[in-house]
Amino acid sequence: MPEVTPGMLVVFAIVAAALVLFVTEPLPIDISALGVLVALIVLEPWTHVDPATGVSGFSSAATLTVLAMFVLSEGIRQSGLINLVGAAVADRFGDSQFKQLLAVLGISGGTAGLINNTPVVAIMIPMVNTIAKRTGISPSKLLMPVSFIAMLGGTLTLIGTSTNILASDVSARLIDHPFSMFEFTSLGVLVLITGAVYLATIGRYLLPERVAVDDELIAEFDMAEYLTEVVVRPESPLVGKTIDQVLQETDLDVDIVQLVRGDQVFTEPLARKEVRPDDVFVLRTDRESLLELLDAEGLDLAPDAEVTEEVLTAEAEAIEPETDQSLVEVVVAPGASLVGETLETLNFRNRYDATVLAIRRGGEVIHARMDERRLRGGDTLLIQATEDTIRRFGADRNFVLARELTRPDFRTERIPVAVGIILGVVALAALDVLPIMVCALGGVVAMVATGCVKPGEIYEAVDWSVIVLLAGLIPLGVAMERTGGAEWLASLVVVGASDLAPVVILGAFYLFTALITNVISNNASVVLMIPVAVDTAEAIGAEPFSFVLAVTFAASTALMTPIGYQTNLMVYGPGGYRFTDFLRVGAPLQAILTVVTTLGIVTIWGV
Incomplete structure (x- = not known):
């Protein structure tokens, strides 16, 4: 065992404080990550993180690539392509609950391999509600599978999630092995198929019916x-x-x-x-x-x-058609600027010209003293508003509208162009013509130049909380390496698991990473676990890249809690789920994927 140094203890204390902040969230996690960055710089004599290294996360290739991918995803969203595909699927398979489940799994999982899974799920929520009304199936039976499969779809390519891009950056720094575009696609397909089969068979019987589709x-x-x-x-x-x-x-x-x-x-x-x-x-x-x-x-x-609902909607329609009122569910997006605010501090009624009638937080419906409740990501608001106001909610990235909305402003004529730009970015990066960062930034320029994304939409498309989170966490990984903290933790693992086969240790890293990802950020899991995994692999004579992949894939399987991944939070309210629903459905799949992914890595890359 290496000797414990004061620098290690300081970094471990910062890590412990960060984990507590991430779990309890007294502050948004991106602000907590920024605090971690400041602490690392202030404590430079022990952390070995100078100011230039501390802010290097903002200029990191991983951070800039993730930023660009948000804009590329916006180009596809604005084209209305996914909405058109979803409408076609609903029309074709509207008579079969099982076929509808397979269809939404296919759309979510397949699309999430090429664009960010958050907008995919945002588009799927109203689509699922429409499908639910047509087939008579509870939306609770479809929304959680949509979130889960979108997560797993992110394992198909390098650009599937910000986690993959960050993991590639860490892997390049530690073992000089960045990920290529389709390097782990074969394993990603295996994971995606495993998840889809589970959700279409065992999982569908474990899913609850929290929301009755025929209820007003x-x-x-x-x-x-x-x-x-x-x-x-x-x-x-x-x-x-x-x-x-x-x-x-x-x-x-x-x-x-x-x-x-x-x-x-x-x-x-x-x-x-x-x-x-x-x-x-x-x-x-x-x-x-x-x-x-x-x-x-x-x-x-x-x-x-x-x-009744007719009183709140039909009367206005009969008297003043231009001010028709509707009731609609609106989900507060994870990371929205109004998270932590109250309806009172937001002056919600006057600001949005809408009345909040109730708030659903998972399985709990809140009626009393709503003005005093601090809003959380995933909260579902029952609002009464005019159609014009509802359309504004649909265009506001702080909200996810839980019903389909006619969007005459979709740029459907730009669909071939937007798809072509995405494919061009993927092809250039896959053929190693240019680094993925350059390809992605070039794609942003192309999206704006061709009118797929308007200049003013670029900044709205980016989830800045993710960007700040990445930039804040990257120097934490550097501190773990420079102080020897990662090596010490790896030695601890080796001593404790000296009698275990390398494949068992590989599986243990997958499982442990998956478990902590359910309570902290997936990007934080990657930054903390990959250095330890690499040092452990080198200490036992195993293949470091296999251990990097185990951590990377595990960080994309936050299946056991609604707080583990933002798409889970997005479906939490609309599905009326309880916290334990995710554990009941997600835990068996987590166990299955631990075995499947570990054996897949061993078979393809060795250990």
């Missing part, structure tokens, strides 16, 4: 007890006040969803509407708050106080 949204979100109609009495103290004043002056948990005045129906924006006698309010509130309102504010229950 009012019933699905348990809104019956929280929506009612009241009439303003002539002597009410509310008369003469604006809706904004009414809401600001009350301490009760209440929202005014609609204002009905004679044959007119008013919805957002309501703030400046003045209350008049005999106005009818559609309220979102609980029973206790309602009783207090009736007593104190001069209100009476309307003769027919039951509020």
